[in-house]
Amino acid sequence: MIEPIRARWHVGRLLRRSPETGSAVRLELEVPTWPGNRAGSYLDVRLTAPDGYQATRSYSLASSGASTRVVLAVENLPGGEVSPFLVHHFAEGEEVEVHGPLGRFFVWIPSAADPAPVQLIAGGSGVVPLFAMASAREREAEGEDFRLLYSVRSPGAVFFAKELDALSRTQVEIVHTRETPPGSSRPPGRLTRDALAAATFPAATGPRVYVCGPTPFVETVARWLVELDHDPVRIRTERFGGGRS
Amino acid sequence: MGVVNSGFGGGPRAGDPRLPPGQTLAEDWPVLTAGPTPDLDESEWSFTITTEGGIEHRWDWAALLEVGVEDIVTDIHCVTHWSKLDMPWRGVPVERLFEGVETAYDHVMVESYGEYTTNLALDDLFDEQAWIATEAEGEPLIPEHGGPARLLVPHLYFWKSAKWVRGMRMLRADEPGFWEQNGYHIRGDPWLEERYW
Numbered sequence: 001m002i003e004p005i006r007a008r009w010h011v012g013r014l015l016r017r018s019p020e021t022g023s024a025v026r027l028e029l030e031v032p033t034w035p036g037n038r039a040g041s042y043l044d045v046r047l048t049a050p051d052g053y054q055a056t057r058s059y060s061l062a063s064s065g066a067s068t069r070v071v072l073a074v075e076n077l078p079g080g081e082v083s084p085f086l087v088h089h090f091a092e093g094e095e096v097e098v099h100g101p102l103g104r105f106f107v108w109i110p111s112a113a114d115p116a117p118v119q120l121i122a123g124g125s126g127v128v129p130l131f132a133m134a135s136a137r138e139r140e141a142e143g144e145d146f147r148l149l150y151s152v153r154s155p156g157a158v159f160f161a162k163e164l165d166a167l168s169r170t171q172v173e174i175v176h177t178r179e180t181p182p183g184s185s186r187p188p189g190r191l192t193r194d195a196l197a198a199a200t201f202p203a204a205t206g207p208r209v210y211v212c213g214p215t216p217f218v219e220t221v222a223r224w225l226v227e228l229d230h231d232p233v234r235i236r237t238e239r240f241g242g243g244r245s
Numbered sequence: 246m247g248v249v250n251s252g253f254g255g256g257p258r259a260g261d262p263r264l265p266p267g268q269t270l271a272e273d274w275p276v277l278t279a280g281p282t283p284d285l286d287e288s289e290w291s292f293t294i295t296t297e298g299g300i301e302h303r304w305d306w307a308a309l310l311e312v313g314v315e316d317i318v319t320d321i322h323c324v325t326h327w328s329k330l331d332m333p334w335r336g337v338p339v340e341r342l343f344e345g346v347e348t349a350y351d352h353v354m355v356e357s358y359g360e361y362t363t364n365l366a367l368d369d370l371f372d373e374q375a376w377i378a379t380e381a382e383g384e385p386l387i388p389e390h391g392g393p394a395r396l397l398v399p400h401l402y403f404w405k406s407a408k409w410v411r412g413m414r415m416l417r418a419d420e421p422g423f424w425e426q427n428g429y430h431i432r433g434d435p436w437l438e439e440r441y442w
Contacts, residue, residue, distance in 0.1 A: 007428065007441050011248055044326075046267075049254030056267045056326050081269065089252035097248050102441060104427040105279055215276045219389060222281035232281045233360060239276055 005035050009099050012070060014092050021157050024075040024125060025087045026062075031070050031098060039064035039136035040107035040129040040210070043100030045072075047082055057082040060129040060212075060238075061101070062160070064136045070098070073159050075125040106210065106238045108133040110140045116206045117145040120170070121196075121221055123213025124152060129238065130212055131160045134170040146170035149199045151191045151217065154179035173199045193224045203229040212238040263320055264328055265435035271327035274382075276389045279423065283359040283409050287393045290358075292377060293412035296348045304342070306393065309377060312337045317376060319399040321406070322435040333383060336376030336397055343371070352416040355396055358409040363422035364431070365398065365405060374400055377410060402433035402440065 012029035020026040037043075041064070046056040063071040076087040090096070106129060108118065118137070120130040127150055137146045148170050152158050155176065164172050175195065180188050201207040209230060211221050218239045225235055261270065287306040294302045304312065317334040353370070355363045369375065378397040379386060386392030391408025398405045404424045425431050430439035 004428065047250045047253045048248055050249055050251055051254065053254060054267070055253075055269060057269075058325055085250065085253045090250070091252070094250065095248045096250065099441075102428060105424075215389070219276075219282060223284075226281050226284075232283075235280050237278060237280055239278065 004104055005037060005101055007100050007102050009097060010034055012096050012098050014090055014094050014096065015069075017090065017092060020073045020159055021075075023087075023157075024073055024159065027072045027074060027086065027090065029070045029072070029096070029098070031068050034068045034070055035101070036066040036068075037061055037064055037070075037101035038104070038107035038109060039132040041101045041103040042129070043070070043072075043098045043102055045082065045086070046097040046099065047085060048097070055081050056099075058102070060132070062128050062132050062135075064132045065139070073125065073128050106212070106236050108136060108210070110136060110143060114208065115144060116208055117147070117201045119201045119207045119209045120146065120148040121200065121209065121211045121213075122148065122150045122152075123217035123221075124157070125159060126211075126213030126217070126238070126240065127152075127159045128212075130210060131163065133210065134167055134172075135163070138167055138169050140169075143169070145201070147199075147201060148172045149175065149191075149196065151175045151177060151213070153177050154188075155181045175199075191221070193227065196221065196224050197228055203231075206231070207234065209235045210238075211235065213240075215239045261330065263330055265322055266438050267326055267440075268322055268328040268435065269326055271323075271329050274329060274390065275323065275325070275327060277323065277325060277404075278389075278408065279361065280359060282388045285358050285388070285393065285409060290393050290411075292342070292394070292410065294342060294346050294353075295412065295414045296346060297350055297415050297417065300347075302342070302346055309337055309394070310379070312341050314379065315376075317378075317397070317399075319397075321399050321403050324402040324404055324429060324433070324440050328435075332381065334376070334378050334397055335380035336378035336394075338373060339375040339377065339396075340371040340373075342377070343367075348415045350415040350417050352419045353413040354416055354420070354422060355405075355407045355410060356412045356414060357407045358411050361407055361409070361423050363396075363405050363407050364416070364419055364425060365401075366419065366432075369398060369401060369405075369432075374398065378406075400434070402429070402435050404429060405433055
């Protein structure tokens with residue numbers, strides 16, 4: 001039994017911001033009191049305006065482990081309230097309040113007593129918590145087989161492109177839905193059930209499956225997985241979208 | 246705490262007094278689920294209350310509707326910081342289902358198709374506080390939102406309003422359900438911001 005890490009409020013400072021994709025930014029925060037976090041968990045970010053008005057949103061963590069360095073990758077949602085500030089205005093050196101770590105279900109814990117392979121399936125920015133899991137797996141010499149299937153609009157919209165390319169313990173397959181890289185032999189197109197079956201661990205191997213992305217993507221993929229005989233209780237999902245962020 | 250984000254504040258303001266602390270108005274209806282959406286139609290659905298003596302009180306779809314469906318207009322609040330206001334629902338009051346149930350216990354574990362559970366006190370289920378909901382916004386509940394039927398307990402964070410609800414098991418003492426074991430608060434009052442533990 002691994003003890004949960006208690007969530008509480010912390011103050012973080014933005015160390016570095018860098019473009020992640022055309023519409024998303026990577027934020028590296030130093031949170032001196034951060035207790036560490038499991039791969040796949042998230043935190044709440046609370047912004048306070050000069051007049052005292054506050055707004056809070058949840059963001060998946062791209063980082064995991066014992067570090068006080070916390071990494072987010074935030075997509076700008078036009079018309080949103082918190083994400084436009086984080087993407088455009090949040091300045092290096094500025095402080096922010098965060099609450100966490102949160103989420104004890106959509107997480108991968110190394111050395112758990114389950115040797116079955118782990119299948120990660122991401123849609124768009126839903127790759128963030130799954131990237132954290134693949135990175136955590138990368139730090140372990142021994143462990144389950146990992147695969148990541150990542151559906152994304154175009155090569156320029158890929159989060160953590162360099163880091164995904166460098167993974168040696170996770171087999172990565174990227175499906176481009178609108179625009180493919182130069183020289184690609186495959187035309188762009190949405191993921192299909194057959195393509196999903198071909199690019200993922202078969203149900204017979206009893207994988208644990210983590211699916212994260214926009215709601216229609218997760219609904220469709222989870223339904224296909226069940227149709228392909230995956231055990232529904234082995235499929236963990238996390239959805240976003242709908243609400244403005 | 247004193248942290249102020251000086252560049253923040255130009256966005257749309259929620260400002261409605263019906264919004265609990267830390268909540269933002271949602272324009273549509275986000276979906277949050279721990280796993281796949283169960284494929285379940287009304288003919289397969291039933292709801293069972295199981296007492297401490299092992300007695301089962303069961304309603305199939307037609308029997309549920311016969312108990313009496315009422316209209317509800319209510320605000321709902323999700324722990325992930327969105328709320329919806331003045332949302333129309335239809336459902337059967339939970340206390341009506343307990344009219345013939347003999348129990349000395351004060352808590353239930355709510356169980357769903359798809360293995361989800363959540364814990365509730367009878368004090369949070371009776372007196373026009375909770376319903377087995379069959380419709381929302383004038384339409385039958387779609388599977389993504391818990392159809393054919395979900396629990397509706399709008400005065401608590403919405404994870405308590407279990408989708409695809411299949412029954413309640415009487416508990417002698419409160420114990421944590423699925424999300425409550427995974428970090429969410431044992432009761433979840435949005436006005437007290439009982440989000441996490």
